[in-house]
Amino acid sequence: xxxxxxxxxxxxxxxxxxxxxxxxxxxxxxxxxxxxxxxxxxxxxxxxxxxxxxxxxxxxxxxxxxxxxxxxxxxxxxxxxxxxxxxxxxxxxxxxxxxxxxxxxxxxxxxxxxxxxxxxxxxxxxxxxxxxxxxxxxxxxxxxxxxxxxxxxxxxxxxxxxxxxxxxxxxxxxxxxxxxxxxxxxxxxxxxxxxxxxxxxxxxxxxxxxxxxxxxxxxxxxxxxxxxxxxxxxxxxxxxxxxxxxxxxxxxxxxxxxxxxxxxxxxxxxxxxxxxxxxxxxxxxxxxxxxxxxxxxxxxxxxxxxxxxxxxxxxxxxxxxxxxxxxxxxxxxxxxxxxxxxxxxxxxxxxxxxxxxxxxxxxxxxxxxxxxxxxxxxxxxxxxxxxxxxxxxxxxxxxxxxxxxxxxxxxxxxxxxxxxxxxxxxxxxxxxxxxxxxxxxx
Numbered sequence: 001x002x003x004x005x006x007x008x009x010x011x012x013x014x015x016x017x018x019x020x021x022x023x024x025x026x027x028x029x030x031x032x033x034x035x036x037x038x039x040x041x042x043x044x045x046x047x048x049x050x051x052x053x054x055x056x057x058x059x060x061x062x063x064x065x066x067x068x069x070x071x072x073x074x075x076x077x078x079x080x081x082x083x084x085x086x087x088x089x090x091x092x093x094x095x096x097x098x099x100x101x102x103x104x105x106x107x108x109x110x111x112x113x114x115x116x117x118x119x120x121x122x123x124x125x126x127x128x129x130x131x132x133x134x135x136x137x138x139x140x141x142x143x144x145x146x147x148x149x150x151x152x153x154x155x156x157x158x159x160x161x162x163x164x165x166x167x168x169x170x171x172x173x174x175x176x177x178x179x180x181x182x183x184x185x186x187x188x189x190x191x192x193x194x195x196x197x198x199x200x201x202x203x204x205x206x207x208x209x210x211x212x213x214x215x216x217x218x219x220x221x222x223x224x225x226x227x228x229x230x231x232x233x234x235x236x237x238x239x240x241x242x243x244x245x246x247x248x249x250x251x252x253x254x255x256x257x258x259x260x261x262x263x264x265x266x267x268x269x270x271x272x273x274x275x276x277x278x279x280x281x282x283x284x285x286x287x288x289x290x291x292x293x294x295x296x297x298x299x300x301x302x303x304x305x306x307x308x309x310x311x312x313x314x315x316x317x318x319x320x321x322x323x324x325x326x327x328x329x330x331x332x333x334x335x336x337x338x339x340x341x342x343x344x345x346x347x348x349x350x351x352x353x354x355x356x357x358x359x360x361x362x363x364x365x366x367x368x369x370x371x372x373x374x375x376x377x378x379x380x381x382x383x384x385x386x387x388x389x390x391x392x393x394x395x396x397x398x399x400x401x402x403x404x405x406x407x408x409x410x411x412x413x414x415x416x417x418x419x420x421x422x423x424x425x426x427x428x429x430x431x432x433x434x435x436x437x438x439x440x441x442x
Contacts, residue, residue, distance in 0.1 A: 002194065004186065005219050007206025009380035011415050013339060015151040015297065016355040017317070019256035019265040021158050024279075029099050032075045032273040033083075033092040034060050038311035039071060039122055041131025041438075044090045052079045057104035057118060057249045060093040066135060072119030074251040074272045076102040092308070095273075103248040111176040115240070118249050123236045123311065127217060127229045129438045130409035130431075139178045139230040141221055144171075146193050146234045147185040147204075149211035150296040150414070152258040154314040156234050157188050158267070159254045163238055164192040170241030172198045178230065183216040206380065208298075214412040218381040223407045235314055255309070257283065259297075259318035260357040261290050274309045276316060289321040291360040298414040299427070322359030341419050366423045369393075375416040383407065385416055389426060392433035397440060405437060 036044040042063040048054065054077065059070040075097040083091040108114040115121040116135060124133035124142075133139075146156055160167060174180050180199035188194065194201065202220050204210040213231045223229055232240075235253055242250045251272040257279055258265045268279045276292065284290060284305070293300035294310040297317055301310060309316065327333060335345035339356040347354070375385035383404040391399040410427035417426040 002184075002201040002203050004203040004205060007204060007210050007215070007219075007380040009377060010149075010207035010209060011341065011378045011419065012149070012207045013151045013298075013358075013418070014353065014355050015260065015319075016357045017258050017260040017262055017265050017319075018152060019154070019258045019267055019315075021155070021267070023254065023267045023269060024257075026268055026270055026274065026278050027099075028075060028101060028271060029097055030275055030278060031080055031094050031096050032073075032077075032271065032275070033094045033308040034071055034074065034273050035092045035308065035310065036061060036071070036090050039132050040125075041129065042066075042069065042122075044071070046082050046090055046093060048079045048082075048093065050079050050082060053077075054079060054095060055102045055104050056251070057106070059119065060095070061090065063122075063132065068116050068135060069122055069132065070116065070119045071122045072249065074274075076100055103250070105247045106243065106249075107247060111173055114173075114243065115177070118243050120236070120239055120243060120249065123239065124230045124232055127214070127223055127231065127409070128406035129434050131438070133230050134228075137228045139228045141179045141181055142174050142177065142230045142232060143181045143183070143213050143217050143220075144174075144199075144232050144234055144237055145183045145211055145213040145216055147183070147188060147211045148296070148314065149185070149208035150298045151208075152256065152315060152317050153211070153296050154254075154256040154267075156314075157190050157193070159235065160190060160192070163241075164190065166238050166241035166245060167234075168192050168196055168241070169244040170237035170239070171196055173240055173244045174232070174237070175199060181216070181220055183211075183213065183220075185211070209378075209412065209415055210380070212412055214407060214409050215380055218383070218407055222382070222404075225401060225406060227406075233312060233314070236312075253309075253314065255279075255313065256315040256317075258315055259293075261285065261288065261318040261320060270309055272309060272311050276303065276307050276309060277305050279309075279316065280305055280318070284318060289324045291319050291321045293317045293319070297358075298418065299411040320357070320359035322361035325359065325361070362423055364421075364423050367421075369422045369424060372421070374419050374421060375413075378415040378419055379412075381407070381412065385413065389413075389424070389429060392429055395436070397437060400433060400437065405433060409434075 063069040077098040126133040175198035186205035388403040413426040
């Protein structure tokens, strides 16, 4: 029987615009892009030229420090553009899809070599540092979270329907690399999630961020200095399963198109790197000022309609930007339609099931950090979040290590940033702290 861990700290934010459980189809055509910034922590070296013909699974760029880690094309076609920015930084590699989806076949018997050759290893992330995993490391475990508890997040149990065998094949292949831990929600009932083979299941019962893999690692097998854990998204386990069953890579995803500004929120079958215009066509009011996000509103990355689906994104959300809002009376207004965690607005009188339309405004400037315990109320890890943030800001590396920085990633601080009255960019601060620590330990 699976172990059940009940979490009481956290916060569920009920936003308007959840995707209905129906799927719209999109065509594999147009220009697709693989973006190196989606794979944090590696230095890209482009291995193709404009005009080259590629198949699904052919490498577009590799990691300079570990050339065996490849990042491969999600479509077959012709390399259209190697986009570079300042100081010749690789911004993206774009491929004109031919619509045929011809794929490379992989036959390596060793599981790790198979993942490396196919380009799927690039989707693994490691703790500490929350960067692309190092294939030379020996991880003590691979963690997979099968649910996302953030607002407007994809329902993986719905996505999994009809792909149960593929998911199990992925877990079985991963178990040959390291011990696999699968985290599921207490609400999930699909047999392949509740009683899978070749992995250890833990049930998490509680509010967001219960679905964060970092929270799950902290409660199941905390990371000590010198230890390494690899993590993989649940849909990326499907990528691994398809590879195990067919010998070919298939980067198709079922993502949620959600948010209060989407006319008909629903799911869409897409490919990694697909142009967002193809899934947002006819869904937006072009007269409004909108924030388009690759991911969910808490941890996603700002993008635009001309952008491309990020490598790890399982939803695309659209909310109001808020730069065209003018409020009479300002903070004095009762704000019955605004969400508040501290009863600052009269909306606390409404039922918990009320859906809110929140925009991208910060509503206040950065100010002095007050140790009020705000973070602890929404941070269900055995870590003093406020003290860790102060240690990062002050550059005290010894104290950061003592307070558990090896276990965290920026996404673990998303809710703390949401409720922070000091308006600090906690995710950016944590990211900078991890980068400095990684550089010190290299």
